Amino acid sequence: MSLSAAANKISDNDFQNIGPAPRPPSANGQGRTGYNQTQPITKLMSQLDLTSASHLGKNALKKKSGWVSYKDDGILSFIWQKRYLMLHDSCVALYKNDKQNDDPILKIPLTSIISVSRTQLKQYCFELIRCNDRNSVPSGSSSSLNVSSDNNSKKSIYIATKTENDLHTWLDAIFAKCPLLSGVSSPTNFTHKVHVGFDPETGSFVGMPTNWEKLLKHSRITGEDWNNNSAAVIQVLQFYQEYNEVDNPSNALDKSQSGEAASSQKSLPSSHSENKLRNNSLNSKTSSSGSSGPISQRQAPQAPYAKSSASSGNGSLPPINTKLSNNQSNIPRHLQNIPSQQYNKMRNAHSPTNGQFPRGPIHPSHSQRSLQQPQQHQQYPYHQQLPTPSPSPSPSPLNPYRPHHNMINPYSKQPQSSLGTQPTKNQAIPRYAQNSSPTGPQFQPQRTAPKPPVSAPRVPFPPNQNAAAAASPAVLNAAPKNDQPALQAMRQAPKRPDADAKEPAGVTKPKKSTRQTMSTAEIMSKLKSVTVNADPSICFKVIEKAGQGASGSVYLAERTHIPIESNMIELMNNEIDEPQVGDKVAIKQMILSKQPRKELIVNEILVMKDSRHKNIVNFLEAYLKTDDDLWVVMEFMEGGSLTDIIENSTTNDTSHSPLTEPQIAYIVRETCQGLKFLHDKHIIHRDIKSDNVLLDTRARVKITDFGFCARLTDKRSKRATMVGTPYWMAPEVVKQREYDEKIDVWSLGIMTIEMLEGEPPYLNEDPLKALYLIATNGTPKLKYPETLSLEIKRFLSVCLCVDVRYRASTEELLHHGFFNLACDPTDLTSLLEWKE
Numbered sequence: 001m002s003l004s005a006a007a008n009k010i011s012d013n014d015f016q017n018i019g020p021a022p023r024p025p026s027a028n029g030q031g032r033t034g035y036n037q038t039q040p041i042t043k044l045m046s047q048l049d050l051t052s053a054s055h056l057g058k059n060a061l062k063k064k065s066g067w068v069s070y071k072d073d074g075i076l077s078f079i080w081q082k083r084y085l086m087l088h089d090s091c092v093a094l095y096k097n098d099k100q101n102d103d104p105i106l107k108i109p110l111t112s113i114i115s116v117s118r119t120q121l122k123q124y125c126f127e128l129i130r131c132n133d134r135n136s137v138p139s140g141s142s143s144s145l146n147v148s149s150d151n152n153s154k155k156s157i158y159i160a161t162k163t164e165n166d167l168h169t170w171l172d173a174i175f176a177k178c179p180l181l182s183g184v185s186s187p188t189n190f191t192h193k194v195h196v197g198f199d200p201e202t203g204s205f206v207g208m209p210t211n212w213e214k215l216l217k218h219s220r221i222t223g224e225d226w227n228n229n230s231a232a233v234i235q236v237l238q239f240y241q242e243y244n245e246v247d248n249p250s251n252a253l254d255k256s257q258s259g260e261a262a263s264s265q266k267s268l269p270s271s272h273s274e275n276k277l278r279n280n281s282l283n284s285k286t287s288s289s290g291s292s293g294p295i296s297q298r299q300a301p302q303a304p305y306a307k308s309s310a311s312s313g314n315g316s317l318p319p320i321n322t323k324l325s326n327n328q329s330n331i332p333r334h335l336q337n338i339p340s341q342q343y344n345k346m347r348n349a350h351s352p353t354n355g356q357f358p359r360g361p362i363h364p365s366h367s368q369r370s371l372q373q374p375q376q377h378q379q380y381p382y383h384q385q386l387p388t389p390s391p392s393p394s395p396s397p398l399n400p401y402r403p404h405h406n407m408i409n410p411y412s413k414q415p416q417s418s419l420g421t422q423p424t425k426n427q428a429i430p431r432y433a434q435n436s437s438p439t440g441p442q443f444q445p446q447r448t449a450p451k452p453p454v455s456a457p458r459v460p461f462p463p464n465q466n467a468a469a470a471a472s473p474a475v476l477n478a479a480p481k482n483d484q485p486a487l488q489a490m491r492q493a494p495k496r497p498d499a500d501a502k503e504p505a506g507v508t509k510p511k512k513s514t515r516q517t518m519s520t521a522e523i524m525s526k527l528k529s530v531t532v533n534a535d536p537s538i539c540f541k542v543i544e545k546a547g548q549g550a551s552g553s554v555y556l557a558e559r560t561h562i563p564i565e566s567n568m569i570e571l572m573n574n575e576i577d578e579p580q581v582g583d584k585v586a587i588k589q590m591i592l593s594k595q596p597r598k599e600l601i602v603n604e605i606l607v608m609k610d611s612r613h614k615n616i617v618n619f620l621e622a623y624l625k626t627d628d629d630l631w632v633v634m635e636f637m638e639g640g641s642l643t644d645i646i647e648n649s650t651t652n653d654t655s656h657s658p659l660t661e662p663q664i665a666y667i668v669r670e671t672c673q674g675l676k677f678l679h680d681k682h683i684i685h686r687d688i689k690s691d692n693v694l695l696d697t698r699a700r701v702k703i704t705d706f707g708f709c710a711r712l713t714d715k716r717s718k719r720a721t722m723v724g725t726p727y728w729m730a731p732e733v734v735k736q737r738e739y740d741e742k743i744d745v746w747s748l749g750i751m752t753i754e755m756l757e758g759e760p761p762y763l764n765e766d767p768l769k770a771l772y773l774i775a776t777n778g779t780p781k782l783k784y785p786e787t788l789s790l791e792i793k794r795f796l797s798v799c800l801c802v803d804v805r806y807r808a809s810t811e812e813l814l815h816h817g818f819f820n821l822a823c824d825p826t827d828l829t830s831l832l833e834w835k836e
Ligand SMILES: Nc1ncnc2c1ncn2[C@@H]1O[C@H](COP(=O)(O)OP(=O)(O)OP(=O)(O)O)[C@@H](O)[C@H]1O
Pocket: 285, 546, 547, 548, 549, 550, 551, 552, 553, 554, 586, 588, 617, 634, 635, 636, 637, 638, 640, 641, 694, 704, 705, 706, 707
């Protein structure tokens, strides 16, 4: 049975929403046996019993034992020993033989296990990481909850099983029993043991590490959430903290190319730091797109390029105009105590520290809401009644597929525009901004303000700082070297305009990383090998600024000269039309000394250079104008980003999606083709979202932003780095598990929802709560499923499967019936009109 056929079993009557990921067949080892990630989904789907929940999670909850190979990371770390492994109610124990009367040679309390993940060390092998402290979550020590914050306190052991099936059943069983792994331990007991819990009388969490307490206080995570899934709360707190604080090396493509260690340890994913590092200059990015203020999650429509025209004639790229938006102080009251950089991180791509704020309205914290009953969409498809298909089944009373009662329906009421700005041409008020909030006076819509011209900042600089100066390459160039830290700090962590607001104590500011995976000399030599040996100033006439990225500004330019005595032709790919004088191009200018992670730029150029495809923004050439001034020349995509298009396509009819299904099918298909091309080359994009999909006037759709691509290799077929933008992140990323190309498929599903609903799920939630919801809800629910075709719901259900094994690959998606709905490119013309 094909994937589509499996999905076709769902009838219109059954399907009121996208369902949860189907659980892979696991009973009696069926389906698990011999399973591997590349096995065609069709085969597995045929083994699926969608009508019964009885098979779910049974094995995971049983006691389990069996022979395994074992080694630890201690003195005998090179020896695999045959041991008898037993999973008891409170511990995992290793015995010399299968007679349980003997004392175990190793006993690990389940409460000390902080990570269990597959590793490539052996064929069927997993790594179990525990706190060194055997009573890992000792009573009375709240700080001990912060188990993953100290690498030195952790120890790993490796267990190899005989078969794939065995491996999965062990993983399931251990996951299910470990309280710190979303397992099934009773929240009550757990609370008791660690003296952490929720006091309904005071309405606050007790026994938390201080910084977690502060984070929770400002989040919308409630006592109910805690009671329902305390492990998930801890998980997202760890994730969030990591995202904000940990300073670890990245494992971006360049790293894998340079022989990144194949360690599979992932409980402390490190890549957020690559984000941070990359984004020291990200306030320039944030200052680019104009916005309604720090919490402006989705910018209002961007003005045409002409509005930010900055023609400066040949060769010299104009300084960036970074006018501040009027409503930069538009921070919801309940968020004003949260350091702005944290929100920036959560909002932004790949980049915890890129200085942007989370997309979408952040609504008031009123704990009552969590107790409210869902108002709508309470009908579920039959398969939605199944328990979570996650490999860590939980008997939690929380139905992970229940409607998000915390979600504000953006269509339902009129939020007040804090700016009171009138819409102007090209500044259509998005649908979500046309309604008022049901959530009371504190609610301040964040996506309502029209977006200023592209040159205006997305996130304000502190009022007393000269934003234009801060973001201007010219000024940055001129800044004395010893001013750089100050500049970077300013760009990294813009202050809230609200000077009175205090940051919560205990929340650490992002650290600056000093780690660089390539030496400057190596980077320069690599860059020189991929750049044209000529002065770009005489080759291009800059017309206007087209956008602002984290690492630099993007300009529209015209080719005025083609260097003859250069290595240009050999650098260029045959598939690209020969350059012509008069060609319009996009030039991204990057000041290398301002790039904390220059190797990520090399990464981006290498990926783009080797990735010629009609659905990928083509790299044309690059120049080192000086050793510090890099110009990357790309195809110009005059249609702007998909985000712009969505925001400019909203209608007054709130029950209709901004784009039609045929338009969505076309855009998703094109993006999917680009993704398949990358995946075929074992490259994961890791930051698919509407911001990173550009269109041109011929409605060609192309993926951009390859700085955070990762290449999977034979040695390393999974990644564990935290990369991406939270709202688009797949659950396995949020849960800090290993992942592969299919995280892009999840993000593609979320991007599809953006086109349907104007924004990704949970954008209304504060970032921490959003992470919690991604981790616990799994497949998000649609707001208006009844208005959608079965085809698009089926499509979403195979993109947004929590269980990666049942999530479709890009190859499978391309055969999906949803794409039969795709319109002609000409039918996208209306979407691009706002640019004219
Ligand atoms: N090839 C292009 N054609 C037209 N406009 C572009 C092109 N590339 C980027 N832009 C515009 O410039 C903006 C910034 O692009 P860029 O890729 O630098 O952004 P980013 O992903 O935020 O930054 P970074 O890659 O530095 O992290 C985009 O939002 C888009 O509006």
